[in-house]
Amino acid sequence: MANGWSELGPDALPGIARLVGRAVPDPPTAAELARTLFDDEQPAHVVGDPAVGVVATVVIGTSGHLRLLAVDPDHRGRGHGLALLAAAEAHLAAAGCREVVTGSDPPAYLFPGVDTRAVELCALLERSRYRRDEANFNMLVDLGRLPADPGGWEDVADEREVRAWGDAHWPHWTPELVRAARRSTLVGVRDAQGLAALCAYSVNRDGWVGPVCSRPSLVGRGAGRAPLVGALRRLAEAGHRRAEIAWVGPIVPYARLGARIGPVFFVYRRSLDDRGGAPGPQAGAA
Numbered sequence: 001m002a003n004g005w006s007e008l009g010p011d012a013l014p015g016i017a018r019l020v021g022r023a024v025p026d027p028p029t030a031a032e033l034a035r036t037l038f039d040d041e042q043p044a045h046v047v048g049d050p051a052v053g054v055v056a057t058v059v060i061g062t063s064g065h066l067r068l069l070a071v072d073p074d075h076r077g078r079g080h081g082l083a084l085l086a087a088a089e090a091h092l093a094a095a096g097c098r099e100v101v102t103g104s105d106p107p108a109y110l111f112p113g114v115d116t117r118a119v120e121l122c123a124l125l126e127r128s129r130y131r132r133d134e135a136n137f138n139m140l141v142d143l144g145r146l147p148a149d150p151g152g153w154e155d156v157a158d159e160r161e162v163r164a165w166g167d168a169h170w171p172h173w174t175p176e177l178v179r180a181a182r183r184s185t186l187v188g189v190r191d192a193q194g195l196a197a198l199c200a201y202s203v204n205r206d207g208w209v210g211p212v213c214s215r216p217s218l219v220g221r222g223a224g225r226a227p228l229v230g231a232l233r234r235l236a237e238a239g240h241r242r243a244e245i246a247w248v249g250p251i252v253p254y255a256r257l258g259a260r261i262g263p264v265f266f267v268y269r270r271s272l273d274d275r276g277g278a279p280g281p282q283a284g285a286a
């Protein structure tokens, strides 16, 4: 393969875990990497050398997503980051993608964008003509200070029921909800019409919470609060001291529980239609 990079499979996991442990803020664990890079449902194309750097991509429709890009701190500043990005772009272009997007790649995502604490990666992308678009963020909940349990929630494990409910109400979240049901990390509340609201946790990243969703007719009526508190209690029981509500939409339900805004992630995009130009500063940059 060009640049001497190899395609990497699950046997490279220990090396990739060591690399990201040294290279990435809040690094994913080996188990989290296994279920996000090498899961049968949405396997990533992983390329590199775990001793130096790796890049992982997935294709969603006509978008190619960068699931992971990391270079070991001892090997930085020698062009490996740019070379890995170029290899990813070439692979995604050959796969028919029209654009590259950073992170935000459900269901098996690692990051809802580029963690803004990884300023070197933001710089690399902006130098490479990526456009900074929306920002996503997580919210942090201190599990030692949870409110009283409203009760009424239960574990939900019936994959078929969850799939039917997701497909009917929130189809873009169905795969994550089903993954949670399979992992026994899904809680919900029921009413006379069946499932009223669900909250998944530890789907891709342990201690991360979401999706949280209620039947559309119940949105805004507090139906999601009981399963949310239930999921947070399950995490506290499992020994977590802090939970991270991932890729937050409305802030209010989490702020009510005392959550604070935590890590912020930039979503960068670059069209692949203009490939071939030399890397340059972000268009319009000062």
Ligand SMILES: CC(C)(COP(=O)(O)OP(=O)(O)OC[C@H]1O[C@@H](n2cnc3c(N)ncnc32)[C@H](O)[C@@H]1OP(=O)(O)O)[C@@H](O)C(=O)NCCC(=O)NCCS
Residues within 6 Å of the ligand: 023, 024, 025, 066, 067, 068, 069, 070, 071, 072, 075, 076, 077, 078, 079, 080, 081, 082, 083, 111, 114, 115, 118, 119, 120, 121, 122, 123, 124, 125, 127
């Ligand atoms: C971003 C990263 C991959 C860069 O790796 P690298 O091998 O050092 O990158 P390169 O040598 O190819 O540098 C490429 C460009 O990135 C930018 N860059 C890299 N490090 C930088 C720094 N410390 N400050 C400013 N710009 C930087 C520069 O524009 C550089 O090119 P230039 O010097 O010619 O302008 C590496 O710092 C890293 O792994 N960071 C953590 C990434 C992370 O958190 N990943 C998880 C989310 S996907």
